[in-house]
Amino acid sequence: MRTPALEVEGLAKTYANGVTALAGVSLAVAEGDFFALLGPNGAGKSTLIGIVATLVNPSAGRVRVFGRDLASEREACLDQIGLVPQELNFNQFETPLEILRNAAGFYGVPRRLATERAERRLRELQLWDKARVPSRTLSGGMKRRLMIARALMHEPRLLILDEPTAGVDIEIRRSMWQFLKRINEAGTTVILTTHYLEEAEQLCRHVAIIDHGRIVEHTSVRELIGKLDVETFIVDLAGPAESIPALDGIEVRRLDAATLELDVHRGQDLAAAFATLNRHGIGVRSMRNKANRLEELFVRLTGPAASTSGRAA
Amino acid sequence: MSAALESNPGVPASARARHFVALGTILRREIRRILRIWGQTLVPPAITMTLYFVIFGKLIGAKIGTVQGVGYIDWIVPGLIMMSVIQNAYGNISSSFFGAKFGRYVEEMLVAPMPPWVVLTGYVLGGVARGLMVGVIVLAIAMVFTRVSLHHAWVTLSTFVLATTIFSLAGFVNAVYAKKFDDIAIVPTFILTPLTYLGGVFYSVAVLPPFWQRVSEFNPILHMVNAFRYGLLGVSDVPIGTAYAVMLGLVVVLGAVSIVLLRRGVGLRS
Ligand SMILES: Nc1ncnc2c1ncn2[C@@H]1O[C@H](COP(=O)(O)OP(=O)(O)OP(=O)(O)O)[C@@H](O)[C@H]1O
Ligand SMILES: [Mg+2]
Numbered sequence: 340m341r342t343p344a345l346e347v348e349g350l351a352k353t354y355a356n357g358v359t360a361l362a363g364v365s366l367a368v369a370e371g372d373f374f375a376l377l378g379p380n381g382a383g384k385s386t387l388i389g390i391v392a393t394l395v396n397p398s399a400g401r402v403r404v405f406g407r408d409l410a411s412e413r414e415a416c417l418d419q420i421g422l423v424p425q426e427l428n429f430n431q432f433e434t435p436l437e438i439l440r441n442a443a444g445f446y447g448v449p450r451r452l453a454t455e456r457a458e459r460r461l462r463e464l465q466l467w468d469k470a471r472v473p474s475r476t477l478s479g480g481m482k483r484r485l486m487i488a489r490a491l492m493h494e495p496r497l498l499i500l501d502e503p504t505a506g507v508d509i510e511i512r513r514s515m516w517q518f519l520k521r522i523n524e525a526g527t528t529v530i531l532t533t534h535y536l537e538e539a540e541q542l543c544r545h546v547a548i549i550d551h552g553r554i555v556e557h558t559s560v561r562e563l564i565g566k567l568d569v570e571t572f573i574v575d576l577a578g579p580a581e582s583i584p585a586l587d588g589i590e591v592r593r594l595d596a597a598t599l600e601l602d603v604h605r606g607q608d609l610a611a612a613f614a615t616l617n618r619h620g621i622g623v624r625s626m627r628n629k630a631n632r633l634e635e636l637f638v639r640l641t642g643p644a645a646s647t648s649g650r651a652a
Numbered sequence: 653m654s655a656a657l658e659s660n661p662g663v664p665a666s667a668r669a670r671h672f673v674a675l676g677t678i679l680r681r682e683i684r685r686i687l688r689i690w691g692q693t694l695v696p697p698a699i700t701m702t703l704y705f706v707i708f709g710k711l712i713g714a715k716i717g718t719v720q721g722v723g724y725i726d727w728i729v730p731g732l733i734m735m736s737v738i739q740n741a742y743g744n745i746s747s748s749f750f751g752a753k754f755g756r757y758v759e760e761m762l763v764a765p766m767p768p769w770v771v772l773t774g775y776v777l778g779g780v781a782r783g784l785m786v787g788v789i790v791l792a793i794a795m796v797f798t799r800v801s802l803h804h805a806w807v808t809l810s811t812f813v814l815a816t817t818i819f820s821l822a823g824f825v826n827a828v829y830a831k832k833f834d835d836i837a838i839v840p841t842f843i844l845t846p847l848t849y850l851g852g853v854f855y856s857v858a859v860l861p862p863f864w865q866r867v868s869e870f871n872p873i874l875h876m877v878n879a880f881r882y883g884l885l886g887v888s889d890v891p892i893g894t895a896y897a898v899m900l901g902l903v904v905v906l907g908a909v910s911i912v913l914l915r916r917g918v919g920l921r922s
Contacts, residue, residue, distance in 0.1 A: 354922060392763045395922050414667065414765035422763050428756035432688070437681075444677025445764035447670020452662040489760075494660050 342406040343367040344497045344528035345391065350400035352386050352552075360386035362552035363400070368545070370405070370496075373523045374530045375539035375560070378549035379641050384532045385425050387549070388501050392422045404497065418446065421490035425501040425532075427482055431475035435466055435485050438474060439492055446493035453492065460488035464518065480507045484515065491522070498522060500531040504538060516542055536634045540564075550641040567636050571629040572609075574599040577622030584619050586612040600629065674766050678774025679781070685748060686782050693744070694785060697736040701790045704732050705797045708854065719856050720887040726801075729794045730881035731853030734815060736790050737783040738876065741816040742844060744782035745775050746823035746836040753827065758920060768914035772824065772907070779820025780813065787812065801884060807892070808883030814899040815876040821906035828910075828919045847873045857889045872898055 345368040352361040360383040368374045378384050389395035391402055393413060402409040404416035429438045436457055443453030461467045464484040469477055474485060483503055490498060500519075504512045512535075519542060523529045533539055539546060539560065546563055548556040556563065579596035589612050590602040603609055613623055664670050686693045709725035716724040752758035761771050794800050802808060822839070830836045851873030857865050868874050875895035882888040888895070914920070 389922075393921070394759060394762055396917065414767070417763060417765040420763070424759065426756060428759045430752075430755055430757045437684075441677050441681055442760055442764075444680075445674050445761055445766060446663075447667075447673045447765075448660075448663050449673055493663075 341370050343403070344370045344372070344405055345530065346403040346406075347387070347391070348401050348403075350387065350390060350402065351398045352383070352390065352395060353398050360552055361390075361397075361400075364549065364552065364554055365400075366547050366554060366557050368528060368530055370528055371523075371526060372528055372545055373519075373543045374528070375543035375546040376530060376532045376549060377536070377539060377546060377637060378532075382549045382641070383552040384549060385501055386552075388422070388424075388499055388530075388532070391499065392420060392424075393417065418493070419496045421493065421495035421498045423483075423486045423490045423498070423500040423503050425505070427486070429474060429482075429485065429489065432473055434471050435461060435474055435477070435488075436470040438485065439489055442489045443492035448493055456492055456494075457488070460491055464488050465514075480511045483507055484511075487515070487518070495527070497528045497530070500529070502532055502534065504533065504535065512538075536637055548637065548640055555640050563636060568605045570603050572601045572603060572626050573629050574601060574626045575624045577624045580619075580621045583621070584615055586615055671766065671770050674764065675770050675774050675777075678761070678771065679777045682744070682748060682775065682778025683781050686744065686778070686785065693740070693782060694789060697740055697786045698789050698793060701732060701736055701793050704728075705793065709797055720858075720885075722885055722887065723798075725798050726885065727856075727881075727887075728854060729798065729800055730884045731851075731877045733787055733790050733794065734811075734873075734877045734880045735848050735853050737787045737812065738815050738819040738873070739840065739844065739848070740786040741779040741783040742819040742823040742826075742840065744823065745779040745820045746827045746830070746839075748778065749775055749824055749827035750830050750833070750836050753830075753920065754833070762917075762920060768911050772821075772910050772914060775824060776817055776820040779823060780816040783812070783816035783819075803886035804883045806883075807879060811876060811879040811883055811895075811899070814896075814903060815880070818872070818876075818899060818902045818906060821903070821910050824910050825906065825913065828913045830919075847871050850874075851877050852889055853877055872902055875899060 346366075348365050350361050350364040351359070353359045360381075364383070364387060376384050376387070386395055390397045391404070391409070393409070402416075404419055407416050409416045433441070436454075439457035439460065440450065440453045443456060444450065448456070458467070458470075461470050464487065466477075466481060466484055466488065469481060474482065477485065483505075487500070487503060490500075498519075503519075504515055507515065516538070519529060519531075523542075529542075531538075531542070543560050546556070546558065546560050547554055558566075573594070576597040576599065583591055583593065583599065586601070587607070588604070589607055589609075592600040594600055601609075601612070603612075616623060664673065705725070708728060713724035713728070718724065719727040749758070752761075791800065823836075826836055826839050850868065851871050852868070857868045857874065860868065869890065875890055875898040878888040878890045879892060879895040879899070882892055882895075
């Protein structure tokens with residue numbers, strides 16, 4: 340078993356104002372993994388990342404980065420981490436090129452090499468034509484990409500991104516995904532938080548779901564989706580139906596005269612249900628998932644009803 | 653497990669060498685900042701100093717005659733240079749470091765593998781650099797009004813370095829505790845300016861009653877101004893040894909305080 344890229348144990352944080360953001364979190368991220376850290380607003384994701392990046396002092400617990408203890412070997416650990424924070428945190432009066440070269444310099448990358456790397460990353464992230472303008476004139480999506488470029492200047496082995504695609508349009512988001520995939524394929528371990536569950540499903544192999552400062556799920560994305568025992572479908576009927584027959588254990592709700600919502604459990608036969616509808620002269624025009632599958636699970640794990648069942652996981 | 657450095661060709665393998673690259677990066681950034689906003693950093697001291705020379709040196713000084721055997725306008729040159737140099741060193745680091753906190757880009761440095769001394773030294777050298785630029789400008793202005801002499805070059809130089817370091821460190825401590833921009837104006841207004849005016853820039857403390865002379869000795873600026881005046885003119889109100897002791901003591905104390913604040917992350921980490 341290889342040393343995990345990141346290992347946190349019993350991590351807790353209570354801020355000075357008394358808010359407990361983390362209440363004992365333990366998790367491990369294998370080297371080379373693409374890992375999603377999910378959770379609703381205020382769950383403690385940024386706090387966890389802040390502790391790993393030494394921006395937040397933990398109240399309890401420990402962090403190991405590639406086997407090294409963060410508290411006792413801070414510099415060696417930080418050398419391996421690239422951070423893309425949730426909030427913009429570069430000097431808006433400096434140009435992207437300056438920002439990148441300075442960031443590299445803070446990690447000891449000599450000026451000439453820093454300039455080469457900055458140019459390469461700016462080109463890769465379609466920012467080269469903005470290299471020499473004040474960074475405050477960049478669009479929101481460009482600023483996010485600038486922070487990704489900055490996090491890579493010292494070529495870290497562990498890249499941590501806190502909502503890198505928040506507020507970014509679909510096209511740019513897709514190209515950021517491609518970029519992150521390439522970075523991961525080249526051997527960098529990637530951890531990201533996101534509120535777009537499609538993003539986690541597309542990119543990540545493993546996932547931890549955090550809620551109220553606790554891990555409620557820590558597994559592979561595939562297994563998590565496999566756990567989904569009920570899927571909800573929206574069915575559009577060919578025309579308005581007066582009454583709906585019983586569908587053999589499938590729970591049916593009528594949204595309007597020509598639309599149904601079906602809760603289908605694992606193992607239940609959707610084809611048989613459609614056949615029954617047909618026998619009663621009700622045609623089905625189309626059908627779709629009510630929500631992204633991961634989204635459904637997520638809501639179930641972290642929603643208000645989850646507080647007891649979810650915690651036990 | 654040293655794959656990090658193996659996978660990073662071109663980056664110095666020794667931590668010390670990397671720290672020096674980081675230090676140079678901070679200093680370069682500080683200098684660029686000073687030059688980028690030159691209208692706020694370099695022009696104001698030039699204007700105030702010109703006014704001081706015209707009003708105190710030419711108009712009033714002509715009526716005063718000599719102090720310690722030196723014409724008044726020549727006598728106030730060292731104090732005026734020292735005054736603008738320390739104010740600017742202080743202002744540079746307090747507004748630059750507070751700006752980094754306010755704009756959150758101080759985080760770039762906090763997440764990087766830099767020990768506190770690198771960050772502190774980088775910023776202090778930035779303050780010294782600002783002092784140097786302002787010092788040269790003010791000196792040039794002084795040379796328009798009078799002939800500037802230099803008696804002890806090393807005393808002049810070392811006093812300059814010590815004084816700018818002291819006030820850079822003090823500005824740093826101020827920035828660490830500041831929560832809003834107003835907080836970095838409080839110390840200059842209520843402490844720095846009064847101490848400067850009472851620090852023997854415009855008068856020799858020998859003119860004060862003995863009690864106030866004794867009180868003045870607790871003013872660190874008096875020691876800096878007099879050491880600097882000794883360097884340029886060869887006259888001083890205080891023993892030079894005492895002046896150096898005061899300055900070195902302040903560097904050590906303020907330096908230690910700054911390092912502790914940075915290590916603990918006071919005002920920087922939550
Ligand atoms: N500096 C701080 N001081 C006090 N409380 C804080 C601080 N930062 C975060 N908190 C609180 O800690 C809790 C967790 O916040 P955190 O930012 O870690 O959540 P998050 O999971 O990142 O949320 P989001 O998805 O909205 O970014 C919240 O209740 C928040 O209000
Ligand atoms: Mg967050």
